[in-house]
Amino acid sequence: MVKRETRPRGNPADYGYPTPDREALAAKALEVTRRVTARHGPARFSSRDPLSMLVNIILSHRTKKEENAAAYRALRERFGSWEGVRDAPLPEVEAAVAPANWPELKAPRIQALLRRISAERGELSLDFLCDLPVAEGAAWLGRLEGVGPKTIACVLLFSCRKPILPVDTHVHRTSIRLGLIGPKVSAEAAHPLLQALLPDDAQTIYNFHWGLLRHGQYPCVWGTPRCRDCFLTDLCDYYNTVVQPRQPRDGETAPPADQ
Numbered sequence: 001m002v003k004r005e006t007r008p009r010g011n012p013a014d015y016g017y018p019t020p021d022r023e024a025l026a027a028k029a030l031e032v033t034r035r036v037t038a039r040h041g042p043a044r045f046s047s048r049d050p051l052s053m054l055v056n057i058i059l060s061h062r063t064k065k066e067e068n069a070a071a072y073r074a075l076r077e078r079f080g081s082w083e084g085v086r087d088a089p090l091p092e093v094e095a096a097v098a099p100a101n102w103p104e105l106k107a108p109r110i111q112a113l114l115r116r117i118s119a120e121r122g123e124l125s126l127d128f129l130c131d132l133p134v135a136e137g138a139a140w141l142g143r144l145e146g147v148g149p150k151t152i153a154c155v156l157l158f159s160c161r162k163p164i165l166p167v168d169t170h171v172h173r174t175s176i177r178l179g180l181i182g183p184k185v186s187a188e189a190a191h192p193l194l195q196a197l198l199p200d201d202a203q204t205i206y207n208f209h210w211g212l213l214r215h216g217q218y219p220c221v222w223g224t225p226r227c228r229d230c231f232l233t234d235l236c237d238y239y240n241t242v243v244q245p246r247q248p249r250d251g252e253t254a255p256p257a258d259q
């Protein structure tokens with residue numbers, strides 16, 4: 001069984017939970033997971049190896065899905081292997097990843113990571129991460145320059161099926177609105193907090209991530225969420241403390257928009 005060392009201990013309020021009742025929050029997180037999974041289907045693990053996933057996640061940073069896919073495909077087709085990418089002239093790698101945003105930053109970063117992994121491991125592979133306990137794998141990846149909690153969790157969850165939660169902007173925003181974490185909790189700090197509410201089960205964790213990602217694309221969008229189209233209103237702190245009190249009661253008319 002994988003030992004999870006990121007579970008916070010002590011008073012939940014110290015960690016940014018909106019209520020001290022962590023059991024109730026965990027029950028809410030599970031019910032949210034159940035509903036978003038029923039709506040969007042279970043998440044599907046990737047067949048990509050961890051090194052390919054790492055490169056893909058770096059390319060995906062602030063880049064649309066189609067552009068990310070084009071940059072990744074170009075790297076594979078043009079150089080044939082990660083060794084080929086590592087040893088290619090930088091301008092050629094930069095040209096290949098040009099469909100992604102900031103190719104001038106991503107190309108040298110990818111090459112530097114490939115060189116470091118080769119030097120440390122004697123081969124270009126991160127498959128060994130899948131055989132390590134999740135905390136050890138996360139610590140190994142976290143030593144690499146520019147590899148943060150979200151990237152670590154994506155590689156270990158998507159490719160290695162380890163029970164570790166990535167928190168992207170959608171998961172972060174929707175979790176705050178639902179009241180699973182406090183409004184001032186950063187996305188980085190949200191990783192262990194949200195994970196502590198979920199069971200040590202990779203599929204459940206991935207379903208939570210995938211479901212809230214989809215939920216954050218619609219209806220829980222950035223700006224004004226489309227709560228009328230939401231199936232989580234009864235679980236949502238934002239809805240019950242901000243949206244619902246504004247609704248007109250029976251016999252009342254809605255106030256003008258500028259009041």
Ligand code: SF4
Pocket residue numbers: 174177178219220221225226227230231232233236237238239
């Ligand atoms: S009720 Fe509104 S704020 Fe709450 S999760 Fe649904 S869309 Fe988001």
